[in-house]
Structure formats: C-alpha cells, structure tokens
Amino acid sequence: MKLAALAWRDVRRQFRSGLLLVMMLGAPLLLTGLIYFAFSSPSGTPEIATVTVAVADLDVPPAGAPLAAGRMLVAGLSRPELAPLLHIVTADSADAARAMVTRGDAGAALVIPADFSAAMLDEVPSATASLFTDPARPLGAGVARDVVQRALDTFSGSALAARLTAVHVTGPAASALAGRAAANFAMSATRAMRNRAVDVAMPQGDSPSFVTRMAAQVMGAMMIFFVFFTGAYGASSFLREQEEGTLARLYTTPTTTTTVLAGKFLGTAVTLLVQVAVLLSVSSLVFGIRWGRPLPVVLASAAMVLAAAGFGVLLVAFVRNSRQTGPMFGVVLTATGMIGGLMTSTFTSLPAGFELASRFTPQGWAMAAWRACLDGRGVASMALPLAVTLAIGATCLAVGVPIMRRRFSQGAVS
C-alpha cells in the first residue's frame, strides 16, 4: 500500500504541474501539428509545394536502339499531370545539376547515366540513375524520390518485358520484334507512371498520405524526446523532495529506503505510460497516424518507458541540486536526442555516420523500434531495437540506483 501511495502521490503532483503538462503533452503534439498542418490544406487534403528537379540527361542510346530511355524518362516526368508536383529543368552535366541543389535553386537533382538506355535494353548489366537531394528540404526530396523511383520501376518493368519478348522470339525477326515490344512497353510505361504519380499526390484507400507518414515520423521523434524529459523530471523529484524536507520526513516514518526508491520509480513509470498513451491516442485521432500492430506498440512503449526512467535516474545520480537539473537535462537530453536522430527523423538522405551515431543513444534505439512499428513490422523483426532499448534502461538503473540509494537513503538526507 505504501508503494502505491508513494507512486500515486508523484503521479498526481506531476499531472498538476502546468509546465510539465505542456512539456509532456502540449509540446510534442504542437510541434507535430505545426508540421502536419503546414503541409495540409484546410480541407485536409495534403498540399505539397512543387519541387524543382534539375535533370542531367547523359544517356547515349546504343546505335540503332529503338528507344532513348533517358529522354523518355525526362518526358514522362515533365508531363502536365505531374506539374503540380515537379518542375523539371535541364542541366548540362551532373555537376551542374548538383550545383543547382547546393545553391538552393532545385530541391533535387536527377542524373541519368550514359548507359541508361543500354541497361534498359540489357546491353550492359546495369545502370544507376542517381538522385541528389537537399537534406534541408526533406519534404521536397521525399516527393521527388517517390515520383522518380516509381518512374524508374516502370522503366525496369518495361525493359524486363522487352527482354522476355526477345528470349521467346527467335530467328531473324527477333531483334526487330524486341525493339517494337520495348517501344510499346515504354509508351505504356508513361501512362502507368502518370497514374502512379497521382497516387503520390492524392493517396487512395488504406495507404497513409505522405504528410501523415511524415507526421508519424515527427510525432514518434517528439514523443521520444519529451518522454525522456519526463523521465528525467520524475527522477529529479528526489532532489526537490530533499530540498522541500519531505524526503527527510519520509524517513522519520516507518518506511524503508527501498520502498521510497521503488515508489518513486513506479510513479515515474506510470506517468510516462500515461504520457505515451495520450500521445499515441491523440496523434492517431488528430493526425491519422497508424502506429502499427498492438503488441509491437505496447512493447515499444514499455521499452521506451524503461529506458527513459532509467536514463533519468542515471542523470539525476550525478546532479547536485534541483537548480542544476534544467541546464543538465537541457544539454544532455537535447544532445543525445539530436545524435539519436530525433531532430532529423524525416530526413531521408543523411550520411551513414549519422545513422551509426544514433545507435550510441537510447533515443536512437527507441526511434528504431518506433520506426519498425510504423512500418507495420512484427515483434520478431523489431527484436533488436527492443532488446537494446530495454538493455540500456536496465543498465542505467543498475548504475544509477546504487548511487541514488547512497545519496537519498535514511541517514543521508538530514
């Protein structure tokens, strides 16, 4: 009963703090809402600004080739139906295209290699069209990547069909037949691309919109960021109670240090679970975010809560008084949050080192677990981030609790 009383007292105190409520619930929802509504029309239909794509078409079709795949790809991307999404400008070289992105004149640069047509006709093993995007404009980069990728998929399908035709037709007419087949598929590919491109702009059926997917990434990141703040704040209640004199008073009652520590941890964990439940529910209702299957979501929540509470205990173990908590939490949690990728959750083309660095923070692993949930994956495929997040939480507690016990035990708080 004492354990429950201690936990309930902390939960009640935390939910009575207006400032903490803003941090726990208001800030993550507001930040996500700003992103969501900034890219949505008042009617709820996503409005995405036109992205300028600088195209360097370096394709040189083989002599006698029935199609110029690079030129067709550019023509397909320049169709009027895609005009609301893409504005295609041509560049003389790959460097010139990239320079336009660097200068901010374009949101993405598409470089079609010289052997693009040859690859489509299977005359070379493969060719890679590269898309160079601006990390500072993740939304535009995402749109450009989606449209170009689908166009390339269509071209690949056309080339495969052409190759199959060539394989099945033998004799002197084979080459000419293959050429016609490729041309026909390329023409149909343009139509297919147009239809698919519309899917990007106005998603139909069960597929979440681009803006909702982006809001989910932002919400996940902000939830993790502020859950870690709440965890640290919960642990810092030891310092506040010590300064208020209530911790010493607690130890004049027949209550053990273990009960006090456990009660406080339980109170923080309950607060965090309520915070997560509210954020998941409200973001689902307001932004239409689908967080994934129930069991993975529950496990990701539990792992994150343990990690946040444990990390908070570890931080507070090294803080001298409550005045130091603000700067300490601000610096450490912002830094680890940034390294963990919480501020760049929607960026699609970050350096590989950044992804690696995120794995050194509990927030990074928690984000990986939530990404798996958002991708609709099952427990088995998210076992690693779950296990690591839990292990980090347990390790933080294993280090922090003995220090807290020494600092805040009966006989040490007077």
Next chain:
Amino acid sequence: MRNAVVVTGLSKHFGETVAVDAVDLEVREGELFSLLGPNGAGKTTLMSMLAGLLRPDAGRATIAGHPAGSAAARAALGVVPQDVALYPDLSARENLIFWGRMYGLGGNALRRRCDDLLAIVGLAERQRDRVDTFSGGMKRRLNIAAALLHAPDVVMLDEPTVGIDPQSRRAILDYVRTLSRSGTTVLYTTHYMEEAQELSHRIGILDKGRLIALGTHEELVRIVGERDVIDLELASPAGATEPHEAFDGLPGVRVEVPSRGDDHVRLLADDSTTALPSLFARAAARNVPVRSVVITEPNLESVFLQLTGRALRD
C-alpha cells in the same frame, strides 16, 4: 514512571565541529520536556539522531524502548520538523492521507483521523485547498497534524513556532499543551525561553552541544540563586541623597548599584511578595514617591546568562 526517551552519551561531529557532545537525557512517559538553547546549540542535530535521520558517532538512544532509527522507534514517534515539510501542490487533506499511509494507516480509520485532526488544527474548511495557498501559520499547524496521525507515543517538535504570527504561535502552544495533557510524551525544542518556561514539566539547556543544565523551571532558577527583580520608577529625584540609599538595609532586599538614573532604582529581592510592604513603607518614610513598580521573576534567560556568560539570543 517509565522513560519514553533515553539518551546515553550521544555525540555527533561534523568535521572539526562538535554538534552534540556526550548528551545524557531521560524523558519520562507523558512528560513535556523542552530543550532550550540558542541557534546552533545542537538541538536539531540531537532531534535528528533521535528520529533516525543521523547516525550518532557515539552513544545510543531509545524511543519507547526501541533503538532510535529502528522501524519500531519510528512507528512510535511523530516528528514535526523545523521547516514545514509538506507537499505544496497537494491539498491539506491529501497531505494528511499520504502521511497517514506512510505510518501504515488506511481506510475509514485514516479518514476519521484526518477529519479529527483537521478540526483540531482549525483547517477543516480549507482541507480541499492546496497547501501552497496557505499562510505560514496554517502550514505550521498542518505540519504538526501530519505528525499526529498515528497517535504516536512520543512527539518531537523542532522549533515549531519560528517565524509565525503571535496568533498562530498561541494556537500551536495550546495544541502542544493539549497533547501533553492527553498523555503523549512531548519533546520540544525552542530558543524562546518563554515557551520553554510556559510549557514544560522539565527543561534541558543545551549549549555548544552540551547539556549544561536540566530540571524544572524552579530547580533551574534555584541552581543559580537568582532573585526577583524589582524596578521602581520614582516620581521625582530623591533629594540630596542617592535614590538607592533610601532603600538600603531592608531585610531580604539588595540594592543594585549603580542605579539606572536619578528617577529609577533596581532592587533584587529574595521574595518580592514579602519585600513589597516594607519597601513601600520605607519609601513613604523617606519621602520618596514611587510612580510605578515592575516585578520580574527570575527566568531562564538569566539562568543561561549565568551559566554561559552569554545571552540566550546571542
């Protein structure tokens, strides 16, 4: 009568500073015992050791027969800390419910106890209000109530009247007296000698960590042989003679020399009640008109001054 609190050779050092120095003390069951001493005398350190918040460097103490700091001792003890130790963002009632649960209470018994105590400390009508909306006096009263929830055998109050208005102070002193009358052992620390004098069955005077005197108020006063002080204000100077000469030779009365001016005389009497008639007769006979008389009985201030050479509030 058994002892509720027994302290034997209790000592505590903080570095080079001796906070409590080999204190021996016994407080009887039902007794209201005051520890009197200036700030820094070691009162709070001694209380903290009795409450189990500090480990003594030497000596031992028991509360209701249990070693200080043990679960049984803490269950038998109610501690009112010097500073208000309540949750400011919880209501008065929520605070009492919480502290009651920490003493193992619950259910209807706890709710009834809260009702009773809120009524006793005059906060029944404000019980739903958050503590941070209370005045200092109200917080002090609630601070006391939180220590009484489990009806402890021994209550320790550490300077509970510091920094509050006279009305709240009076109310707190009345609670303490009521508590004592109910049979609860009360250990009360203060640096106000009037409080110790007014409340206590016995008083211990603590200075620089040492218990320098112990006894009833009368016993303490007798220790230093202090007398009543009689201050006379004269209507006009006593003529050619020094004013104090008019009262020389009265039995049981000593004139303090030098006097405090031509129109004022201070006398020290073994017993002011018996000295006053002869004193007025002498004044009339010597034609020394008396405008006012102030009698001050010997007090703990003078005892402390006598024992330490310093005033209690130095």
